[in-house]
Amino acid sequence: MIKSLSSSIILLVILLITCCASSxxxxxxxxxxxxxxxxxxxxxxxxxxxxxKFHLTGEVTMQNLSDEGINNISLDNITVYSSEDVxxxxxxxxxxxxxxxxxxxxTGMDKVFAFGMExxxxxxxxxxxNKIINITLHFVYDKGSYSYSVDSVKVxxxx
Numbered sequence: 001m002i003k004s005l006s007s008s009i010i011l012l013v014i015l016l017i018t019c020c021a022s023s024x025x026x027x028x029x030x031x032x033x034x035x036x037x038x039x040x041x042x043x044x045x046x047x048x049x050x051x052x053k054f055h056l057t058g059e060v061t062m063q064n065l066s067d068e069g070i071n072n073i074s075l076d077n078i079t080v081y082s083s084e085d086v087x088x089x090x091x092x093x094x095x096x097x098x099x100x101x102x103x104x105x106x107t108g109m110d111k112v113f114a115f116g117m118e119x120x121x122x123x124x125x126x127x128x129x130n131k132i133i134n135i136t137l138h139f140v141y142d143k144g145s146y147s148y149s150v151d152s153v154k155v156x157x158x159x
Contacts, residue, residue, distance in 0.1 A: 001131075001146070003102075009123065010031050019072045024033045030066045030068060030141075030144060031065040032062060032063070032064060032066070032068040032070060032073075032100060032105070032142045032146045033065055034060045034061065034063075034064070034137075034148045035061050035063045036059075036061040037058060037059070037060045037061070037148070037150055038058055038059045039056065039057075039058035039135060039153050039155050040055075040057050040058060040156075041054075041133060041135075041154070041155045042055050042156040042158050043055075043123055043155060043156070043157050043158065044120055044158050045157055045158060045159050046158060047146075049127060049158075051122060051123060051145070052120075053119070053120025053122065054088065054120055054121045054122070054124070054127065054155075055116075055117065055120045056078065056080065056092075056116060057114070057115065057116035057117075058115055058116065059097070059114050060112070060113055060115070060137065060148070061110055061111070061112050062105060062112075062113060062139075063105075063108075063109070063110045064105035064106065064107055065107060065108075066107065066132055068107065068143075069104060069106045069107060069108060070104065070105040070141050070142065070143065071103075071104045071142040071143075072103055072104065072128070072141055072142050073103050073104070073105060073113075073141040074094050074103060074139065074141070075089055075094035075115050075137060075138070075142070076091065076138050076140045076145070077089060077092075077137075077141055078090055078091075078092050078114045078115070078131050078137055079135070079137070079138070080134075080135055081133060081134040082124075082126050082127060082129075082130050082132075082133050082134075082135075082145060083126075083130060087124045087126055087127065087133065088121055088124070090121065092113065092116055092117055093116060093117070093118060094113060094115045095113065095115075096111060096112075096113055097112040097113065097114055098111075098112075101139070107153050115137075119155060127155060131154060131155040132152050132153065132155070133153050133155055134150065134151045134152070135150045135153055136148070136149045137149075137150075138146070
């Protein structure tokens with residue numbers, strides 16, 4: 001009986017220690033933030049380009065504010081809104097500004113990434129009424145995802 005009770009207590013202590021250790025790891029919070037963004041948007045209406053095309057390019061400076069490194073960050077999707085309507089949703093190219101560098105962010109580190117589209121998209125008629133768009137950038141990385149929104153981006157016209 002005493003042997004059984006002591007075995008149960010030892011098992012209980014081991015379970016308690018294991019649960020506490022694993023919950024500590026689960027509580028590590030990853031904090032990623034865009035600290036600067038520069039976005040350009042335009043309609044290519046130049047003669048000879050038929051039909052015209054919508055273009056979007058930009059740069060974001062991202063900072064890792066967490067206690068752990070963030071690995072393999074990428075820009076998974078960009079959604080473009082005019083008023084409340086989704087006008088475009090596409091997967092952009094995403095590159096690091098320093099040649100030969102990787103897509104990891106160590107703790108406290110800032111990195112500049114560029115993004116855009118290889119070719120323009122067909123101009124949506126809803127842009128004729130309102131040349132102001134809102135954009136959501138959706139990033140993914142090894143520990144989760146992060147969305148960043150930019151409001152009131154002016155769509156220029158290039159002739």
